[in-house]
Amino acid sequence: MDESIIRIKDARKSFGHVHALRGVSLEVAKGEVVLVIGPSGSGKSTLLRSINRLEHLSSGEIWVENDSVTSPHADIRRIREEVGMVFQSFNLFPHLTVLDNISLAPVIVRRDSGAEAKTRARALLERVGLSDKAASYPDELSGGQQQRVAIARALAMQPKIMLFDEPTSALDPEMIKEVLDVMLDLAKEGMTMLVVSHEMGFARAAADRVVFMDEGLVVESGPPGELFAAPKEERTQRFLEHIL
Amino acid sequence: MSLNDSRSNGKRSAPREASAAPTITVTDSALIPSVGEKSLLSAWNISFFGAIAILILLPVLRPKPFVEILAFVPDGLVATFSVTIESIFFALILGLLAGLGRIARTKVINRIATIYVEVIRGIPLLVQLFYIYYALGPLLHLRGTASAVAAMSICYGAYLGEIFRAGIQAIPKGQMEAALALGMSRTTALWRIVLPQTVKVILPPIGNEAIALLKDSSLVSILAVSDLLRRGREYASTTFYYLESFTIVALIYLVMTLFFSRLVGIMEAHLRYHGRKHH
């Protein structure tokens, strides 16, 4: 696949003597939606966070488009502008209104004009169904609403890739759908997405590929239909029995 | 003089030596009333209004020395306040630098900030005052008030540095990460995302430090600064009304610190109950 927009080669990462990643290689094509599943502690977050260098790999290489993320000379801030990230705990800025949460980075990172950034922020809010919340503060919103704002905030930088680290795990069940719907829309529009999640409905509806990780390694991967119906590895089978 | 005083709200992470062992913390501000305490006979009410009543009654009942004392001594208030305010101003700057230095990833900066904090906190303020006034003052051509302000700022900067550090570290790591993920530099993220959230956490302890500084500013009376205490001493030594002079001085300090403590208490309650809405 020469259309790969993310290329990960033999990524290894240790925290002291904990080996979070033990040689992961993975390519994600432009427009592809890849779901990463695996037990807690298997290295899923570490893998995602290495892509925008919130974690520094111990060894191995990662490219986003044609830029090496892992090179010491990488212009990491420019790369991060291209890579949006959505966290399990939302991490909205509590001292800023919803609108400012979304428009701050475009203004101070990309030097957009304030008016332009606010116009786009309003459009994004409409897209995630929260037009009426522009002036609210994050702690006045439900978890599902906060996560939709967080997605809008990431999209405001007009990224080419979106990383989602368990975006619905901290949500009450009745709020999961509103977030997944936003993600589904994004997937349909052709966004490249790398999603850590165990939402099987989302996997079946949107994922092109599912990657199963365990103990810092990719155990197997394949289209959701195949992987869920007929996993090749015993570890995958056992894990799927737990979550399906 | 620490972030983990008994009235801190629970979200605040205790500074470094957090341990499971029970701790007691006796602060400079034991008299700050819990805001719920409405009783007319609260310790604060008795002390504050009692002190004011005595300040009024004494010159009425015994005009002889007290009217004169009250005319003479308050001149020193100007020096007391100007030393206090200037020292807080410079201590805040030093404290912010020290706090940022303590969390800096650059080893040298981190080391310098840590040494500053450790050294200064290990030397009594009075010794620092003498050191700067008598030893460094002549070298640096500092006059009395300026060297007093320098010493107080350097000393309190170290304590405020620890408050800034603890305040910054109390902000969840996810805030910095979210900002970095959006392409902000570490510095931008610190100024635009982390520090604004820190203000709410550190304002009450900084208020307490300011009150402590107001009290400690009386130490500068030993240098050639005509502050409140020094005015009291001057009056007493010429008239021999020691008891009367120092009673007035003590009462004036008491009224001031009680007043500002109340202010800090109200501010803290306000931040705790309403701060979340930012309106």
Ligand SMILES: Nc1ncnc2c1ncn2[C@@H]1O[C@H](COP(=O)(O)OP(=O)(O)O)[C@@H](O)[C@H]1O
């Ligand atoms: N900052 C860190 N410091 C120390 N250990 C860490 C850190 N982050 C992750 N780990 C460890 O690395 C392993 C993989 O973690 P993580 O990538 O978060 O897994 P997952 O997201 O699949 O649950 C775990 O054993 C975890 O405890």
Ligand SMILES: [Mg+2]
């Ligand atoms: Mg994780």
